[in-house]
């Protein structure tokens with residue numbers, strides 16, 4: 250077997266092999282549509298998830314994320330199309346027979362069973378013997394730092410602890426697929442960050458193919474190998490986190506994932522005409538802010554600039570954000586706070602500049618609608 254050192258640079262495939270990559274995908278949606286009355290909650294959705302991949306479905310409310318996950322879980326059936334797991338259609342496989350761990354907000358722990366019994370239950374269903382059950386439960390509880398909590402009832406746990414039990418329960422039977430629906434939605438920020446690293450390390454350790462639904466961009470960027478941005482039941486863009494953030498194809502994705510500055514009224518198009526339906530966009534951290542008479546830099550020919558007036562300064566811990574008026578536009582500039590840095594005040598004249606190569610052209614319309 251050839252090892253994935255040959256697929257250098259792509260962290261998704263580390264530890265994987267070429268033969269595994271050429272194997273059928275672990276999960277495949279083939280042209281799947283789900284209609285509710287006259288409304289297509291999911292529209293002709295086609296996608297594949299590789300074995301061991303962490304794929305996140307991201308999108309605004311009503312874009313079809315949960316419907317896509319419920320179809321995969323088998324809680325609902327497609328109106329059209331097919332879903333395959335490990336190369337086989339699961340159309341006629343009921344949810345409880347699909348070999349998958351599930352952490353859904355609506356799929357809570359059994360309140361009348363202790364933590365230990367909650368974890369033992371899926372194993373009992375699969376006929377695992379008592380001694381092995383006890384060992385697996387003890388190991389996994391220790392792994393999620395709840396080794397001493399086996400006898401507690403779910404109501405005696407904090408929200409974060411309950412989520413860790415839910416995650417352990419989803420993993421206990423060693424399923425090949427893990428489905429997560431807003432798994433950290435109910436947790437506060439600190440706990441969410443802690444759980445994000447927990448999920449990340451469990452995913453790495455178990456190598457489990459994971460499909461996660463969230464509307465939290467940061468969660469998607471942190472956890473995923475690839476992200477799907479959904480809009481109106483269809484895929485707007487699918488890419489790695491870096492790809493989506495750095496090369497959004499549409500105005501919708503640029504705005505949905507992070508902050509974006511649109512430069513159409515700030516810079517002239519290179520040859521006098523802009524391709525129709527396209528807009529120049531730059532991320533706030535790619536813009537440099539300086540005093541108006543900053544000396545010309547050696548790379549000036551690679552840069553574009555604009556003069557403006559600081560409208561607002563927002564200090565946010567490690568970052569400082571400026572809103573700068575440039576003509577009729579307001580550009581957002583974000584810089585990391587450093588001790589030797591000049592701080593500008595509202596009303597001050599500033600010069601903004603950026604590398605031409607950091608400007609992206611994004612489509613104003615995609616996915617059949619205005620972005």
Ligand SMILES: Nc1ncnc2c1ncn2[C@@H]1O[C@H](COP(=O)(O)OP(=O)(O)OP(=O)(O)O)[C@@H](O)[C@H]1O
Pocket residue numbers: 285288289290291308309310311312313314315316317464
């Ligand atoms: N059981 C249902 N009956 C009728 N319409 C539904 C049903 N479930 C979902 N829909 C509709 O399908 C579309 C997609 O819903 P879905 O719940 O998948 O969106 P979502 O992206 O998960 O949204 P949210 O982030 O708010 O959970 C919405 O327009 C929704 O109103």
